[in-house]
Amino acid sequence: MEAFDMSLVNWSRAQFALTAIYHWIFVPLTLGLSFIIAFMHARYYKTGSEKWKNTTKFWMKLFGINFAIGVATGIILEFEFGTNWSNYSWFVGDIFGAPLAIEGIMAFFLESTFIAVMFFGWNRVSKKFHMLSSWFVAFGSNLSALWILVANAWMQNPVGMRFNPDTARNEMVNFAEVLFSPTAIYKFLHTISNGYVVASLFVIGISAWFILKGRHLEFAKRSISIAAVFGLLSSIFVVITGDSSAHDVAQTQPMKFAAMEGIYEGGEGVGLTTIGMLTPGKTYENNKNDFVFALKAPKMLSYLANRNSNSFVPGINDLVDGNKNHDIVPISERMEFGKLAINAFKEYNNSEDAEIKEGALKTLEENYQHFGYGYLPDKKSAIPNVPITFYSFHLMVGLGFFFIVLFGAFLFFSVKQKTESKRGWLKLAVWSIPLGFLASELGWVVAEVGRQPWTIQDILPTMVSTSHLSASSVQVTFWAFAALFTVLLIAEIKIMLHQIKSGPKNMEE
């Protein structure tokens, strides 16, 4: 076999990672802030109070600044599947295109139409229609998250499809299976609630800054009261859906699960690492210990994976070398099955003989679940980057629990009307704004680095997914995106900081 152009593959991956990471700085804030604004707008509608009107307007202005750059960084993601992942689009476009189109028709129009009303509707449309527009924006943005996450979940856990050897692509056979796949449901709930947490941290942090500066105290406390309730509920929900997501990963992507926990040797009744450090240089090929040190919650990993605290959890070694006792097929065998499937696909298309065709089709169907393994150069290449996956996962989880404590504290202070005097907590809240964004990005790092080498789990590896381009072309666009997005990010932050420092308009308090 001749070698893949790994330089092209890696630059294509780098470009996708870069654009996705940039886009994801802005999306969670949109998801959550849209609801916080809708709550505030509803308060204004109900009370008719100018205070709520100006509070709503202040957060709306920040929302607009963030939304614009979210849109700018988002358009490329939709088209990048075609520009840089041409083979991928061919191979699964029959399924993957549908949620993207539905996202446009159902969600993007809702969002963009009513954002115009939300921003420019003051004194132009009726108060009720205006308030409802804010809610439509919130529903629209969350609905768009649903469809893109359905698409992502399908890549992680491909269901509801069948390979058609005549067209060389996977075709949808059951839309409900794609839409209601547990992977999709948990991913959607986990991701949107994480957006609510990011936005609540953003609102509390900025309000805390106003209190520390002794400005707009009533406005700040009013904003905190809404964000603390929303944040606390959301952060608890994030943990629940995170648990369900991790359980789902253990069932559908055991290799990712093993990498998240950094375990090479599996076993029964495995403990969950709460804090730990991986042994540097530990790989599948050596016998070093998994950890330098690790604080483990006994049997909890087995419970998380299989809802049974004595159950078996496979490690990376079990998954690579196979484990007869637990019916795990070694990667080397799966690579053979994959090659059988690929050759059968070729034979099916090259032969005119009905009998040969039928035999080839049977071999193909029997081995299709291993199709992607046929492309792997060696068994090691089925292992994702363990340290990145492990540390991203554990840092994300740690931050998630920290946020619950923070929201709980602010809700308590809010109820007791003591927020102003808690200067240490207020400072902590300001510094927690970037932590929300960090935790959110780390979640995607776990999901996407942890599933390598696959674009479609077990079916299509990343290296077979690219377009027919030279690596240097992708390098040029990579650096162009890096430069442009960085410049736009600097502009966004500067504008945002200025708007925050100016404070809410028409408010003396």
Added chain:
Amino acid sequence: MSHLALQQYWWIIISLLGSLLVFLMFVQGGQTLVSQLAKTSTERKILFNSIGRRWDITFTTLVTFGGAFFASFPLFYSTSFGGAYWVWMLILFSFIIQAVSYEYRTKPENFLGEKTYNTFLFINGLVATVLIGIAVGTFFTGSDFSVDKLRLTESGNNVISQWKGPAHGLEAALNLTNLSLGLVIFLLSRILGSLYFINNIDNKALVHRASHLLKFCSIAFLVFFLLFTGLILTREGFAVNPETQEVYMEKFKYFHNLIQMPVILVIFLLGVVGVLAGIYMGAFKKSGKGIWYAGAGTILTVFSIFLLAGFNNTAFYPSTYDLQSSLTIQNASSGKYTLTVMSYVSLLVPFVIAYIWYSWKSLNKKKINEKDINNDDMAY
């Protein structure tokens, strides 16, 4: 519905989205007019706020057009986007810089300065319209690519759809037919932009200048429109044998299509009349109704051009490198099941258009003027 009926239905939807997109690019056209129309910064502000309330509808239509094309004709998506890489990348970059520019242009501390954002909007107006026109031109003139699904069984060189030229799409700009369509779309967007300003702005000087500029744009537009129409109606086209699906060259193919599908001929002619009527109203009567006539005319004309490229056994994305690699609505579409699911989803479209219409109406009850902008702290 049969698979073929679904494929035709989806080609109609794609054509409709494409034609709506061209109409909505009055925003892009408007962006290229601002520096010529505005003499003061207030006038500039009025113009940018007029189209600024609409820019995201155009943007969303483009994204939906891409998504719908992906879902219904994924092999086009795979071939064109991955192949004509530079054309699509330039178009996308121009939309990236557009998306922040309205919101950021007059905000304090905006890092790049108002002039840069205004220039971004100009670049988007120029690049997006010309290049989208050139890209659609290749529906008639073809591109150099080859498609072979068995490449999937190879190891090193396994991309199914491969572009053959090193310019990755930029070569299309050297073709006169493509280039004339690029200029047609650019000039048309400026015509529509002027008509939108005339409709939407309450400022005599600006309306007067827009109506004046409209005349010049219209003359240039007519020249290139006649050139493009003449070129495609007289050229060889990419015909498909319905029995064997074999692609072959047919003289006057698109002219034959027009004659053999008289409904499309009628739509085309109605569209052209609509555009001309709109131009007349805007240029000579300064009437705000011009945008509706020219807008409806644009939708009908572009719609008929898309149908011309894909219906009546025609390859809509032809390959000049290997005729048999050409994409037709039959060989490039999604499977029957996916098209059926998506057809149910498409029933939402009238509902979407209805609420866009309603909110558009409710925001545009009053025309925009200086006072309006100065009293609005959300203004761009």
